[in-house]
Amino acid sequence: MTTAPPAAGTGPVDQPIDRALKRERFGWYSYDWAMSVFNTSVTTVFLAPYLTSIAESAADAEGRIFPLGIGISAGAFFGYVVSASVILQVLVLPLTGAVADRTGHKRQLLAGFATLGSLCTMALFFVADERYMLGAGLYIVANLCFGAATVVYYSWLPDLAGPDERDAVSSRGWAFGYLGGAVLLAASLALFTMHDSLGVSEGDAVRICLASAGIWWAGFTVVSVTLLRNRAPRHVVPAGRSAGALSGGFRQLGATLKDLRRYPLTLWFLGAYLLFNDGVQTIIAVSAQYGGEELELSQTTLVSAILLVQVVAFFGALALGRIAARIGAKRTVLGALVVWTGVLVAAYFLQAGAAVQFYCLAVVIGFVMGGTQALSRSLFSQLIPPGKEAEYFGFYEISDRGTSWLGPFLFALTYDLSGSYRNAIFSLVFFFVAGGFLLAKLNMRQAIVEAGNTPPERV
Numbered sequence: 001m002t003t004a005p006p007a008a009g010t011g012p013v014d015q016p017i018d019r020a021l022k023r024e025r026f027g028w029y030s031y032d033w034a035m036s037v038f039n040t041s042v043t044t045v046f047l048a049p050y051l052t053s054i055a056e057s058a059a060d061a062e063g064r065i066f067p068l069g070i071g072i073s074a075g076a077f078f079g080y081v082v083s084a085s086v087i088l089q090v091l092v093l094p095l096t097g098a099v100a101d102r103t104g105h106k107r108q109l110l111a112g113f114a115t116l117g118s119l120c121t122m123a124l125f126f127v128a129d130e131r132y133m134l135g136a137g138l139y140i141v142a143n144l145c146f147g148a149a150t151v152v153y154y155s156w157l158p159d160l161a162g163p164d165e166r167d168a169v170s171s172r173g174w175a176f177g178y179l180g181g182a183v184l185l186a187a188s189l190a191l192f193t194m195h196d197s198l199g200v201s202e203g204d205a206v207r208i209c210l211a212s213a214g215i216w217w218a219g220f221t222v223v224s225v226t227l228l229r230n231r232a233p234r235h236v237v238p239a240g241r242s243a244g245a246l247s248g249g250f251r252q253l254g255a256t257l258k259d260l261r262r263y264p265l266t267l268w269f270l271g272a273y274l275l276f277n278d279g280v281q282t283i284i285a286v287s288a289q290y291g292g293e294e295l296e297l298s299q300t301t302l303v304s305a306i307l308l309v310q311v312v313a314f315f316g317a318l319a320l321g322r323i324a325a326r327i328g329a330k331r332t333v334l335g336a337l338v339v340w341t342g343v344l345v346a347a348y349f350l351q352a353g354a355a356v357q358f359y360c361l362a363v364v365i366g367f368v369m370g371g372t373q374a375l376s377r378s379l380f381s382q383l384i385p386p387g388k389e390a391e392y393f394g395f396y397e398i399s400d401r402g403t404s405w406l407g408p409f410l411f412a413l414t415y416d417l418s419g420s421y422r423n424a425i426f427s428l429v430f431f432f433v434a435g436g437f438l439l440a441k442l443n444m445r446q447a448i449v450e451a452g453n454t455p456p457e458r459v
Contacts, residue, residue: 028227032177055078090398151397159231167456178311180220266384279428323371333376
């Protein structure tokens with residue numbers, strides 16, 4: 001574990017090192033607090049319906065628009081926008097990780113990506129009338145920067161926590177993020193629901209909410225960049241030492257792709273994570289659709305359930321982090337996957353119009369969601385060869401974002417074939433069963449040793 005250097009002078013050095021490490025960890029937690037509002041307020045709640053309404057206002061009599069000369073349904077526009085941003089992330093994120101590891105300039109990269117992403121988010125305020133292409137372009141750039149900054153942010157975890165501390169530190173980061181997302185979302189929902197009494201139109205209220213997410217993201221990133229520090233690069237490929245940042249990054253990425261074959265158990269974990277995380281992401285993405293279309297719940301119920309998930313996830317991330325300290329992160333994640341499977345079974349039997357049942361399920365989802373993601377991150381950090389943290393987290397983020405079409409595809413296909421949203425939601429059980437089976441078969445201790453790391457006391 002890398003810590004800050006001791007202060008010059010005489011006397012005990014443990015206390016200054018502890019203080020420096022605590023400050024840097026606080027800076028790391030602060031970035032989760034800063035960035036999570038983009039996922040919560042922008043992607044999950046406000047942008048999809050707003051941008052769809054903008055596209056529909058620009059549509060012809062048949063409800064079609066023609067971005068880049070291609071005719072599509074206005075209702076499908078946001079889905080295509082998200083897909084385009086994900087494809088770009090698949091291409092960019094591994095290269096971002098390679099450049100970060102090769103140069104060691106992680107603070108500068110985090111600041112740059114967060115600044116550009118937050119500025120594009122603020123600029124969503126100007127998306128009005130029929131300017132749906134402006135909204136699409138701003139979101140694509142913002143989401144691309146969000147993913148790239150996340151890769152750099154994740155790569156600090158091995159520097160800030162030893163093997164036995166990593167689960168707890170990762171869990172605290174996720175908890176900070178969910179709490180930050182909940183605070184801004186609550187304020188945004190208050191503005192949105194009271195916009196008439198405040199003399200603000202509904203469209204203007206949404207645009208203010210979108211811009212406020214960018215301001216929040218930028219403002220709290222300053223805290224993170226101030227407190228985090230760079231480390232000297234390690235294990236730079238010889239061919240890339242004299243090259244520029246970008247060309248050297250490509251060479252570093254090529255070397256890492258070849259190097260991945262030496263760590264089959266790390267790839268095994270990525271395969272397991274690909275499956276069960278795709279299930280998690282799909283439930284998050286389709287829960288509002290399922291609640292609205294199948295359960296006939298109001299928009300107020302659906303949005304308030306999202307806020308409830310955020311609040312409970314704060315406590316859930318911390319609680320599962322403590323459980324992992326007792327029984328190990330792998331067992332805790334496997335237990336969470338069993339709960340996720342139970343969530344889908346319960347969702348299948350929910351009664352239409354039963355808002356209380358939906359809220360109860362939201363509480364369970366919130367409790368396991370934060371811990372599943374936080375502990376998966378800390379488990380993967382143990383499987384990364386030292387000095388290649390950002391590069392490997394680039395591939396981890398691809399598993400998070402680049403494969404999230406699998407679950408939505410199975411959900412849509414099942415609905416098409418059966419005509420039932422209940423069957424569609426139940427079909428997602430496959431991802432948790434298959435992903436859990438692969439994770440259960442993985443020898444984590446052996447995988448950690450093969451990656452050149454020291455296993456924690458409990459894995």
